[in-house]
Amino acid sequence: ETGVTQTPRHLVMGMTNKKSLKCEQHLGHNAMYWYKQSAKKPLELMFVYSLEERVENNSVPSRFSPECPNSSHLFLHLHTLQPEDSALYLCASSQDGDRRTEQYFGPGTRLTVT
Amino acid sequence: TQLLEQSPQFLSIQEGENLTVYCNSSSVFSSLQWYRQEPGEGPVLLVTVVTGGEVKKLKRLTFQFGDARKDSSLHITAAQPGDTGLYLCAGVAYNNNDMRFGAGTRLTVKP
Numbered sequence: 001e002t003g004v005t006q007t008p009r010h011l012v013m014g015m016t017n018k019k020s021l022k023c024e025q026h027l028g029h030n031a032m033y034w035y036k037q038s039a040k041k042p043l044e045l046m047f048v049y050s051l052e053e054r055v056e057n058n059s060v061p062s063r064f065s066p067e068c069p070n071s072s073h074l075f076l077h078l079h080t081l082q083p084e085d086s087a088l089y090l091c092a093s094s095q096d097g098d099r100r101t102e103q104y105f106g107p108g109t110r111l112t113v114t
Numbered sequence: 115t116q117l118l119e120q121s122p123q124f125l126s127i128q129e130g131e132n133l134t135v136y137c138n139s140s141s142v143f144s145s146l147q148w149y150r151q152e153p154g155e156g157p158v159l160l161v162t163v164v165t166g167g168e169v170k171k172l173k174r175l176t177f178q179f180g181d182a183r184k185d186s187s188l189h190i191t192a193a194q195p196g197d198t199g200l201y202l203c204a205g206v207a208y209n210n211n212d213m214r215f216g217a218g219t220r221l222t223v224k225p
Contacts (some may be wrong), residue, residue, distance in 0.1 A: 040123070040217055042118065042218075043157075043204075043215040090157075099206045100145045100206050102147075107156050
């Protein structure tokens with residue numbers, strides 16, 4: 001595997017379910033990001049991790065819980081989601097946490113909450 | 115919070131035509147990036163511009179950063195079906211290093 005991978009690619013879950021999204025980067029980068037992409041809306045930055053420490057949490061509801069066990073892996077734990085949380089969730093990584101540094105995105109997980 | 119407005123929201127053209135899409139804001143950016151996102155994939159960086167008035171070319175794509183570093187344009191010459199995708203701009207704020215994306219222009223190039 002190369003670049004940034006995300007699993008699963010598609011996920012359908014009920015509002016009472018608990019699920020996790022996984023992201024893995026094979027680029028040796030030190031920063032990782034979670035974004036939410038909804039139709040006709042700008043990408044919304046959710047969380048930023050730099051050297052495995054969370055450096056940014058953009059007022060994301062607590063039903064989204066990130067975890068970064070090491071610099072190559074990033075998880076997004078989901079529980080009691082709402083239908084409006086349905087979106088494409090993108091993971092990205094960059095060499096460092098400077099926003100001007102190129103970010104490499106994964107293909108995303110298409111989440112549908114029923 | 116700086117907002118980036120991209121226009122047009124949708125654009126459908128025939129192969130061989132030229133087009134320009136825009137990214138505008140009232141905020142000043144230290145840098146601005148353009149990404150292309152194809153269906154089922156994540157965005158891929160095309161270019162980063164950092165100097166006011168800067169022009170960068172990538173084959174048939176020409177990117178320009180406004181003199182005041184508040185806006186940018188992407189011009190495609192002789193568009194091809196392979197150019198189809200969602201074009202996103204993202205700006206890094208000059209004052210706080212915050213990065214924001216626009217909602218994108220969805221381009222369809224018909225053969």
